[in-house]
Amino acid sequence: MTxxxxxxIMLPxxxxxxxxQEHSLREIIDSLSETFALSEEERAQLLPSGKQSMFNNRVSWAKTHLTKAGLLKTTKRGYFQITQQGLxxxxxxxxxxxxxxxxxxPKFIEFKQNKNSDLNSLDVDDDNKFTTPEEELESAFQKLNQTLASDLIEQIKSGSPRFFEMLVVDLLVKMGYGGTRKDAGQVIGRSGDEGVDGLINEDRLGLDVIYIQAKRWQNPVGRPEIQKFTGALEGFRAKKGIFITSSSFxxxxxxYVERIDKKVILIDGDKLAQLMIEYNVGVSPVVSYEIKKVDLDYFMEE
Structure with a gap:
């Protein structure tokens, strides 16, 4: 079941x-998951942000709607009960x-008409609206990121191979590899011979190294190129490698990389763009929104 x-969720x-009787939100969520016969995988499914369970979020909003309509009421921290109107x-x-x-x-209409209402963005005249505000916000965020990622890939492909190598350095340093940028920059893109572009420290102490291959290509990278790279790793007695391309694999x-013993990570253009967005490489923030909720612990009386 989906x-x-x-x-x-409102009627159930x-x-x-x-x-x-009084029931806690946790109790409600558990009971409703049984009512809808949800699997463990469905219970564990998260919103795109990965911060909250999708089912928990939807139950919470269903509860909010019923509470604002006067069908449920809060009795104490985290507990709710049906009202006479709800009964x-x-x-x-x-x-x-x-x-x-x-x-x-009337209570629901009054709440909806409040310009500061957190339900004000919901069209209550539309009973075909099934997504919660968090889902809508995250969906819009994902669409914006997809467009941004596409723009980044275009910029990467229009740049020079040397610029691509510098971009790789910046990203790896932002991700915590290579120590300082100066240290990392001395080893990436140094010669390109023997099938390896360079190496970078896995940690700031240099306890292990990772070998890098960076290809600013338009066409997909095939198995022969990966075999050449893994063969080069063997020559260096290396166990770890990262192959980064602006195209795809x-x-x-x-x-092939799933079957070999060596740990080789493939990063294609799409993944590269997403990492750049995540670690703020080649992008700059325009605006940010902070979503808040009531801190129930604050209102808990001794």
Whole structure:
């Protein structure tokens, strides 16, 4: 079964409170996961940011909607209970509860009309809107990053091979390899012979080294190039290597590195662009948004 959208969760959520007892959010999430027969993999699925469970996020928003409509109430830190209005709705056995259904409650409309409302961005007239605000924000963020990554790849491919080598140095240093940029720059792109462009320290103390191959190519890198690189590693008695390209790798190349004993990481143009975005190489922040939530511990009285 797929993870239900937050509107589909509203009615089953209200049903859990029909016993008129207090229930914690954790208890609600566990019970609803059984109601929807979610697998462990579905329970563990995260939002694109990797910061929160998708199902937990949707349950939380369903609870928020019912609370703002006056069907549920907060009783104490982290605990909720059905209201008399909520009990009345439950006894009427509605076929479903969604955004459109909640418009009949003045508290919900009042909250929606509040310009500072965290639900103000939700179109409550649209009962076909299934994503939560976090999901919409993260989806937009992912789309912006995809466009940015595409632009980065174009810039990389239009630059010189020497610039590409410098870019690789900057990225690896930002990721924690090579010590200082000066140290790293002395070993990358030095000669390009014997199938290896250079090497870089795996850690600041230089306890181990990683051999690097950097190719600013337009065409996909095939298995022969990878075999040449791994053969060079053998000549250096090296166990680790990174092959970075501005293009892509063929299936044969990827399957080959999965079968060999040496640890060889392949970084194609798409992965390279994403790493540049993550470590702020060749990009600059334009604007940032900080999402906050209520700190329940702060409101806990002794």
């Amino acid at each position: 993870i239900p959208d937050f509107q589909s 959520l209200l049903n859990l409170f029909a016993d008129e 009345k709705v439950w006894k009427e056995h509605p076929p479903k509860i969604n955004n459109k259904f909640l418009q009949q409650f 063929t299936n044969d190349a990827q399957e």
